[in-house]
Amino acid sequence: MKPFDIQPLTQRFPFVHADAFGNALIVPAKNLVSIVEWIQASRLYLCDTLSNVTGVDFLPKVIEEEGKDSEGNSVKIKKNIPGYIEVVYHFYSIELKRGPLTIKVRSNGRDNVRLPSLMPHYRSAEFQEREIFDLYGVYFEGHYDLRRLLMWESFEDFPMRKDYVPPNDNEYEPIASRHSGGDA
Amino acid sequence: MNTSTGYAPRNYKIVKHKDKTLLEVAMGPHHPSTHGVFRMDVKLDGETIIDLIPYFGYLHRNHEKLAEDMTYFSTMPYTDRLDYLCSMTNNWAYALTVEKLANISVPERAEYIRVIIGELTRLVNHMLLVGFYINDLGAIGTPLLYALREREKILDLFEWASGARMMCNYLRFGGIREDVSDEWLASCNKLVDAFPYFLDEYDQLLTGNEIVISRSQGVGVLSKELAINAGITGPMLRASGVNYDLRKTDSYSIYDRFNFRVPLGQFGDCYDRFMLRLLEMRESITILKQALRDIPKGEIQSKVPPVLKPKPGEAYGRIESPKGELGFYLVSDGSVNPYRYRVRPPSLINLTLLRDLCIGHKLADTIIIFGSIDIVLGEVDR
Amino acid sequence: MNGQGILKGMLVTAKNFFGSYVSRERLTTVSYPEGGNTIKEQSRNIPFLVFDGEDPVAGMRCTACQKCEKACPPQCIFIEKDKDERGKALQRPKVFDIDASVCMGCQICVEVCPFESIWMDSNFELSTFNRFEGLQFNREKLLKSNTYFHKIHPQQAQASDDRLAEKERKRLEREAARRAEKSASEPQV
């Protein structure tokens, strides 16, 4: 499947820039819907199916960087990057048989994340966004029926987050097992 | 062509039932024909469905969180448990994505064996669907047992090649685990030659049957635009007439060497979806014949480091699994374990329109529509 | 619409009904306890440890390198290294437990084992009365002789014996080369 060329899109929307690995586009949350509507309608892309919606959780981390401190010799500068939750969309065009157009939306901060929902435009996002809401805690505005998809209603925490600690309810096993906290 | 089909406007109007109390039935997780653990809360007016709310999660094992703690190689046996009816196509999708991520090449013979195994799995899956579909229609066991009789022969081949009938764990990154002997290829040839007789027997038994026709034609009609918009893939999409088969469009692995045809339906109702599977089985037979004819000799796995540490990056690989587009999205941060491991489940996404297809039909039709969508709960709940 | 499809279908079932009396091979039932099970050579269920020679513990190939313990996806293998009386570590596991109720027979331990010591058994009659003692296979229960291995997996056993012989021959060659090289360098001293 021939991949899309990103050129016309980046010209049309200058605030869109490629991500570290080069083949995806990072889009600010507030104008995601306008881009998606344009993609759906424009002759160049005609993305009529949203095949995959994924949530990825990035913890806040501290990285050292080569930097010049005040007297000019290079020293490591501690720079902490705030954590965020990234939602990755893979668009395909069945009409033109053209390859994936990967769009990433990043939230600022990791608690009570609110992102625009693509469900009014693509019905396939319905269950996938519900799953991201269930496992990552991203609240999608505009989703018609946002509730937990896989976990039971009264479950509070978001299990797929990197900092999730699973409850220690391992079954009683009277053998030397390595499940830490097992009653053995 | 803005195809935003909002959620509220549906092609049937919901009759507001103020006076009549609706019978609310939970076609619950423990129901003979929900193909596993799946619950539909159904509001019935007499026998007609007014509202249907699907509930998932009864078989949720959080497969993706497990994969984040294990190495790439240790997750392979768990991919068998995703769509446990066609375990080797799951392995193939996962292996394809990791090969794309760590750009590992695959030798010729391994590619051919992967295509043979993939098409045999497609036969197994479509046979089971057709058998269970007719069993939901009410024929107690006979068509299902004819399908299972043929499936046994293919499962024996799987056991002979990989050691296990269903949980084969047979594919590795860059090839397959063990080579298949020539007797295996010979008996596979014999099976492929004998298979069309089973299909003709099935055609004679079912496709002309007036009861099957009257019960499944015109039931659960799915329009082309709604199907594309709802991300439906696989035979269910092609039954509505959309020509989208990843083996042709993506032509991943060596599918461009085989000439085979892709059947397309006309109305997109349950009968088309049922017939599509029968016609696709015949196409898989042609692919198998060509693959078995010109399979080369040679090594079966390229050199791969025992503990795979791909460089940081991401990859989205997808194949045409018997149920639809099965995709794996892997993000690696250079360590031994994948940073994010996501499975795009065709069964879950094909279920998006279950509510739209069933409203307005009878109680018995929901079972047929649900059966024709062909889902496996292992893949829906992961 | 007028009944031909139904009659054609009835003919198929009638053909199957009378065919099953005519030719026995149409019937697919395998009567299990009276023999006739279809176990193939490659079929696998729960792993077992191979030992050469007579004494299980002495002839054990396993050197407790714990590679299989790390690679096992459901973490059902549990190994403790052996110590002889003076406390020096021995190349042998004192405890080698496999929790058969957790093991899913995925054969990954066989692939990562560098010493050809763990292989998959095709015996599936493992039912016991209690989950904990019955399905905890300790070292004694796991150890099986090489002849048993040859009996159930002839080709695999033969291939592994060839690889071991190959490795032994290479080790002897290196031994001879080093001795020859040492003897060559000795006379100058």
Next chain:
Amino acid sequence: MQDTLNLFVMNIGQWLSANLGTLNNPDQIIVEIARWLRTEFGNWGVVGFILANLMATVPLIAVFSGCFALTTWLERKGLGRIQNRYGPNRVGPYGLFQPMADGIKMLLKEDIVPERADKIGHFLAPVIIMIPAMTGLVFLPIGRNIIAASIDSALLFFFAIGSIVSLSVFMAGWASHNKFSLVGGMRAIAQLVSYEMPLILSAVVVVMFVGSMNTSVIVEAQQIKSWVTSDAPALQCLGQVLGWHVFQPWGLMGFLLLFVSALAEANRSPFDLPEADSEIIAGHLTEYSGFKYALFFLAEYVNTFAIIGICTTLFLGGWNGPNIRPPWSDDPQALLIPGFVWFFLKIFVLMGIMIWIRGTLPRLRIDQLMGFAWKFLLPLAIINLLVAGCFYHMEWYFGWPFSILILCKSYAIVVRLNKSKLVNSNRTYTYA
């Protein structure tokens, strides 16, 4: 008590020696024994009266329960062979003791009654379903004058009793306080009531022809009297076979209609909606277990036997079969092979066809079921009635082509009228 016993035994010895000598009609042995026993019970007073009545009904129940056991075995073996497997072969030789094993299992199973179920209704339902099942058997002429009650309005009584089944099925569905069984009960009422119409109308044709509703008279009417009384054995055999109503044009159509609506009355395969196990678990039987379930099972099969018995009596000539007069006997009405052999042979052939249908056909949907009864079977039954009327008054060379033509034409018209617009079976599949 001792002397009455050996008196009794001595009588038997004397009677046997008297009769064995001149056994001129073999098929009347049972009738002779019954008549003799009845005279014997006559002088035992009240006990004898009770015994005489019991003697008429107890063998009936015993024989048909035995048939039920045999049919469960036959069904499982037949379905097994259709599905390329052996069927039960572990309990006894060829699995013959399987029905006994099922019976014991049913007895030992705990009889769970749902906590909020209506206890009385739940308990009474299997009892009430037994009544029509067993009383339906009373009117079947099993052999020449072997019949429990040969009353003049036998057919009317049979169909009246047969409608109690829907009452008890709905009582089971309503009383077990389960949504699925409620839906099953509703379906059962709709189905059983609407299939009474074609059932009775196709039976009325025979009554119109024979002129009486007494089943033994109907069976007698299915012999060609002149051929049977002639002395050439071949003619006697044919006389007893070609006389069956099924060989008339209106008889064949009546038999097919009766058989199809019998399938629906007995909840057999293409019409087993009340306990459709893939949609509503087990319909009205969901909340039954243990012996109550076995009672429902028994009643369903005995009900099937009753309706098949009526099918054979009306159209397949009850106990008539290729039978000849024994040469040594002088009684013109004597028969060599007893009548009940043919009766049970026909019943098991029809049962085999039902099992064969059960192994092949899927289930109809509830609205198609209703449409099939009211828009397909009923018009055909009425047309069949009219054709039979005309046939009765026409000469045979004129009547046969007329009725065959009309029946086939009406079948084609009704089929075309019933074709729904949603269904166009000639589907084209394009290949991309």
